[in-house]
Structures are given as structure tokens and as C-alpha cells.
Amino acid sequence: MPDINTILFYIFAFLIVSFSFIVVFAKNIIYSAVSLFVTLFGTAALYILLRADFLAITQVMVYIGGILILLIFGIMMTTRITDSEIKTTNLSSVPAVFVSAGVFVILIIVLLTTKWNINPPVENDVTVNRIGNLLLTTYLLPFEIASVVLLIALMGAAMYARKK
């Protein structure tokens, strides 16, 4: 009898993989966006299984609340939903599958041949305190630079998307 952790992992892994296939292969672009929603939510659930509670919440807020809404705005502004996309030429899909399978095999080999340095995980551990401490001590400069990057991206995006 597998424990609850393993069962949850398999459920979410199945959800993530199947819906990410839909993201990539769906004809209708709106289906892709909605499947991306499920994929991101499943990943957030796996973050909770990995005891990264703060990042799970951040994932839901940043990816689902921000990026996905932005993506759907982009879809609405650039495509007519009733159109189906012209199918990709078969010319590029066979090499693409080879490249992707190559990436997969190389990464699996790396995974199998590396000896990972694993410590026993800490029980009932809350990561928010430690993340907050690290962000305001060791990683203070990258934190501030990230805020500047976000500001510049905001201004750049507004400038590009504006009508000339």
C-alpha cells in the first residue's frame, strides 16, 4: 500500500504531464491557455508536497494571477478565437522530436549517473522565515536589482504596446 505522498505525487504528475501535452499540441489556443492553468496549479501542489509553501503561494499569485491573465489578454488581442491555426509543416516536426528526445535522454543519463547529495528533510519546517531572512541579508542586492528589472520591464512593455 503506497503512502498518501506517493499517491498525491502520481496524481499531480499525471495531471501536469497530460495537460502540458495539451498545451503544446492543442489546435485551439484558448485550450492551450486553460491547460497551462492546470499545469501551473499542479506544479504549485507539488511545491507544497516539497514543503515549499511560500513558493506555492507565489506560483499561484505570479503565474496564474499575473502571467496567465496577461497571456489570455495577448491571445484575445492577437487572434480571432474561431480561427483554427494553420497546421505546422511536417518538415520541421521530425527533427524537433529527435532534438527533444535527445534532450530527454541526455538529462535522464545525467540524472542516473549523478550521485545527489541528499540530507534528511527537516520535519514541519516553515520556509517563509528563512526565505525572508536570506532575501534581506545575503541576497539583498539581487532582490533590489530584481525590483529594478521589474520596473524597467513594466515601462518597456508599456512603451512597446502603446500605439505610436
Add this chain to the structure above:
Amino acid sequence: MIFIFSNMVSLDYFLTLSIILFSIGVIGVLIRRNAIIIFMSIELMLNSVNLSLISFSSFMGDSQGQILVFFVMAVAAAEAAVGLAIIIALFRNKETINIDEINILKW
């Protein structure tokens, strides 16, 4: 924290899932010709890398990997805003977001 699952799934499972997600993202970038779908595939790949970083961090008992994920998310948000703005500007100029037709830099 409420989640008191005593024994965790092993690290290899999470890394394998992350590898599968990354490969699906690579296929998406290579075979789709819609700029927004390519964009979503890039988000998938970013997500798989985040998953592997978090599993490393969690299995080492070290929070620094989660800080890295935090920065990846910030940069992904910036990238999403700028990328979609560029796609919208392209659509305004060329009336298409099929990247086979956006070849004005190619001679």
C-alpha cells in the same frame, strides 16, 4: 505547517517529472509556429526548472534554492510582460503572429 507527511517521494521522481516537462516544452518551441504557444512552452520549461530547483532545495534542507526560484519567477514575469508587448506590436504591424511569416530580419 499543517502538511505532516512523514516520508517524502524520492528526489528521482521529481527530477524525472521535471525532465519530462522540459522535453515537452522543447517540442512545443520547435514544432509550433504560433508565437504565443511558443511563449507558453517557454513558461513550461521555466516551470520544470523551478520544480527541479525546489526539489533540490527541499531534499538538501537548504533554502537558498528557493531564493533562486523566486528570482526566476520575477524574471519570468518581466519576460512575459515584454514578450507579450512585442507580440502585440508585431501583430499590429504584420497582422500575424505566425513566426514563419515574421522574417523581416532575414534577407
